[in-house]
Amino acid sequence: MNIGAAEQASGLPAKTIRYYEDxxxxxxxxxxxxxxxxxxxxxxxxxxxxxxxxxxFSIEDCRALMSLYEDRNRASADVKALAHRHLHRIEVKLTELEGLRGVLAHLIDACHGDTRPDCPILDDLAGLLEGKA
Amino acid sequence: MNIGAAEQASGLPAKTIRYYEDxxxxxxxxxxxxxxxxxxxxxxxxxxxxxxxxxxFSIEDCRALMSLYEDRNRASADVKALAHRHLHRIEVKLTELEGLRGVLAHLIDACHGDTRPDCPILDDLAGLLEGKA
DNA sequence: TATAAAGCCTCCTGCAACTGGACGGTCAAG
DNA sequence: CTTGACCGTCCAGTTGCAGGAGGCTTTATA
Structure with a gap:
């Protein structure tokens, strides 16, 4: 089948399929x-x-996964380790984003959001960490 | 002050500072x-x-934030809206990553991770969605 | 004073993982 | 025989810088 049919069958854009070949x-x-x-x-x-x-999974992970997939003598431990590293990266990212969410939500909450220029968000960015009681 | 001093004072690498000028x-x-x-x-x-x-915040967001910061007639509502859009993007990302974490954790858990080739992770990737009871 | 080291400059390349577009050949239908 | 869909290659752009080459200027030291 041609690349167009492969696109339909796999769900991957032809451009991507060509890229994977590259x-x-x-x-x-x-x-x-x-x-x-x-x-x-x-x-x-x-x-x-x-x-x-x-x-x-990154492309390089995919490369490794593919070769594991094709290796009939693979150890599932290798696959598991790879997946585990990936999971770990995701968890790190999650922690990071949760931190950002917390700070942003806090700042947004503190900003009255009207026509006045006064703004805790900009104050924070500007480093005006006010110690208001 | 020179760029090196600005680097020290701001905490941004000189490379980045030059890039921001670019x-x-x-x-x-x-x-x-x-x-x-x-x-x-x-x-x-x-x-x-x-x-x-x-x-x-993206560079473009930063550009907007800077101009709001410099605009003494800004409306805090504009800053808030910008921050809110950003928060929303973060939340979308979080949801996405949480989904991935769930699937991965599940697959990793199901994989015995020994020297045998049998592996639920690869089975999933290969589309072998087993309907095991 | 001579020179070496540090700091600065610009410009180019590369990263991840594609996407979009230009330009041109191939194939099936009317 | 022509039109249009499909295929090919190659190049540029995306995001936000980092690394490095090659060449000034300034500063510190011998």
Missing amino acids: IGLLVPARQQNGYREYGRTDVHKLAFLKRARGLG | IGLLVPARQQNGYREYGRTDVHKLAFLKRARGLG
């Missing part, structure tokens, strides 16, 4: 006219990549 | 030898930018 993630066969030829296995792998990317 | 966020005066000249106000603004970036 970086050597999934290199399909070629037809005589130069068109890319995607088989069942290819489409399956594309869907695999889509799912992995959807779970937030 | 994009017109903060354009300092120049000394006769061509060196950038940062005054008290400039350093203050750099610290403002650092804080804003630290809160996750």
